Amino acid sequence: MKKWIPTVLAAAMALSLLSGCGAKKELADVVVVGAGGAGLAAAVRAQEEGANVIVLEKMPIVGGNTARATGGLNAAGTKQQIDKGFKDSVKLFYEDTMKGGYKKNNPELVKLLTEQAKDSVEWLENYGADMSDVGRMAGASVNRTHRPAGGAAVGSHIAMVLEKTAKEKNIDVRTRHQMTDILIDKDGAVTGITAKDKEGKEYTIQTKAVVLATGGFSANQEMVISYKPELKGFATTNHPGATGDAITIAEKHGAALIDMAEIQTHPTVVPEKGVMVTEAVRGNGAILVNKSGERFVNELLTRDVVSKAILGQQDGRAYLLFDKGLRDSLKATEEYFKMQLVTEAESVEALAEKLGIEKAVLANTVGNYNKGVKAGKDGQFQRPDLPRELKDGPFYAIEVTPAVHHTMGGLKINTDAEVLNKDGQAIKGLYAAGEVTGGVHGGNRLGGNALADIITFGKIAGLNAFNHVKAEQ
Template sequence: MATNDHGEHAPIDRKADITIVGGGLAGLAACIEVATRNPSLSIVLVEKEGKLGGNSAKASSGINAALNDDDAPVFEKDTLESGTGLAARSLVDVFVRNSRDAIAFLEKQGHVDLSVLSQLGGHSAKRTHRNTQGPNVGFAIVSALQKLITDHIESHDWHIDVVTSASAEQVLFENDRVTGLVIDRVDKTGRDEGAGEPLRETIESSVVILATGGYSANPELLKKFAPGVEDFPTTNGPWARGDGIGLAQQLGAELVLMDKVQLHPTAFINPKDRSAKHKFLAPEAIRGSGALLINSSGKRFVNELATRDKVAAAILAQPSKDAYMLLFEGAKDMETTLGFYKHMGLVQVAHSIEEAAALCHVDAFVLQQTLNDYAEVSHSQQPDAFGKTVFPHPLHYAEDVTSHMEIHVMEVAPAVHYTMGGVKINEHAQVLRSDDSAIAGLYAAGEVSGGLHGANRLGGNSLAECVVFGRIAAQQAVQQLAH
């Protein structure tokens, strides 16, 4: 029988072979992997929000995978270089080797369209996959996987109990191994309305997989581990509080790279609420489709396809600490995504350089010169003054500032987007103590874990990490139960 943190026997309300905490992409991938490998196993999927998806549903740039065997070492090199020497090579190796299978898994299990390829910042090739139309890629993926799970539950093929509006409070541990999970659940019948106390339940389970995400919406944790970044707005939902990190710490888990917090360089500035603490992400795929960044003088100042840390630092070095992002022909690639942001009033469309300059409050002739300089170098295919070597949708020379030219204009600034730190895991997704011993029965996948990305994450690696390590955690859990 499970015991709580006071050593008392906890009453059992549910039993499951495997309990998964977190209903984002890592949790969904783990759930499906368990069910497909052994449909007889019982699974409880715990999600603290009222619906599944988490930050994964907000992802919009795509999911990475090595293009082929030749690209695998290049992808690994890009990931390690982005991590500035702090990425765990063993995790990167496993991640890259399994990345193509992750795409195949999504296409097979969820019938997700991932046919569009783009090249994001810090990548040496077009290896970021996204859908051709419909909602943003993250939402498309989690919606498809959620539907798959729902269909199998309704047909009684899989033994899955999805518990939403439930927070995980404690991983139970006895005789040196995981024995269950304590949750606080909102009573959907409404019996607890006004009572102020959630219903406490205990799940008996010999495996717990943590897939709870990071802590980008927890100012207290950010201030503790990375002082200063808590003052920035965040692109994350309010659920990103680092819950799984606290759960793992209770069992002696080692934490790594907790001070490594990613500022995404381009979060939309809402003209109606410029100081909002939550900002919509301006997807990196926009820059991957040829968008340029200009400062308050109407000039470029950075390689738009450098790694996120470098682009963010360059924007923060500007006197205004923000920038305008201009998208040209590449808008056709982003039509579906841009439609949502236009509706939100975050993207404006100019029909000439003169109109765009007015929206950016810069001199039209300075902007014309900036764009013509870029047009010249982009057609030469030589590195520009900022080291840019990839030029998606090269510009055409503009004869004058009033000629017709469709330009999508966005005002952007850096925001807290991702936390590279988390619980330490090995290549089997087992949660580790400080002596590298595994905590028996405890696994972690996705942003709750640390080590894969080092000091800086490449765009598109987060969704891929969720699928790769969510599946690995599930495979290891099934194997553990078989013994």
């Protein structure tokens, strides 16, 4: 790939410049704010073109919520699907995503996502990611969720691959450095950012392109309830840095927001622990039972529907029930055992006793489900995918309840990942990708679409940020 040698910004290679006795000033071609999956993807993509990139991450480590993602990355038409005999198409992927978002999604953004997610899988593989396993998440018509072999947790793997790649490319990634403002000139174009380093010292980075990739605001309870009061008191699955800072800063400079009240709860989160149990557990065949030992919902309905169903049960809680066969099929489950979140027993009846459930009721529930698996039809709740019977002991249960998981709303962007102002015009030099944006997921995000979103739009933002800087020289 042809490398671009900066001209005006060549002096940036000397790193910092001092202006009198004032705050330190630096130069960069592209500044990326946030070192989760979207930010690292943007940084790597810009650097591929030869850009000098600085990445700021306010937390002590990189990865953000990406490092917590366990399910997978949705993509259609991949070689993995073809090799495994899963028939999929971009059209079907698009339809599932629009349906899952209650058609509140921006169709142009969804079209781009579903067309380019396949390329995102291949791009990650080129840097050493293992995306060989293909499963199914709720709301998908076919298996399209890509993850490491054996169903291992995908997010931490992707974060590790991108972090390693950034290091190999000598990208300047600074942890515990926080953006405090975006600098915009009288013509409405980005000229840089201000930031604080790990000692709290202020400095400025001059740049003509900023990519915001700071994630959503699920960990900001005040901001959450300002848009959705009924979520007051809900825990969150997000890391503590997901507080929406960049959204607030960009809005101050005229950025438009979209879908801010569209806030998703994840149905299977361990109470008091805040640990999310990946949707892939249900996708691989687990069932949900209430405290009476009965199923009460099609486990593969969308997250909002399943969350509401759980909240309608006694104490607003349920048990995710599975067996050794499922555990062996999904390496991601091992983390829950290490964290001692699982109740286990050699038989369904013994598990019922440990959970305080009537033995006959739970045994009957599992038995009826297994009959449905054998018949290829769930007569009780019309679950569309029945991958396995639950018959191989030991048997396991994890208590779960919904928690705030994903904020579908955020900065309004176009298909070039440019941030738009309230008049629908692009703010020159300002880009955004991932959960900091809105419009991609509409009223509900499908499991597996977040990673597709952050990698696909992260790459788009990084490339277009570079192209903007190049055009300005």
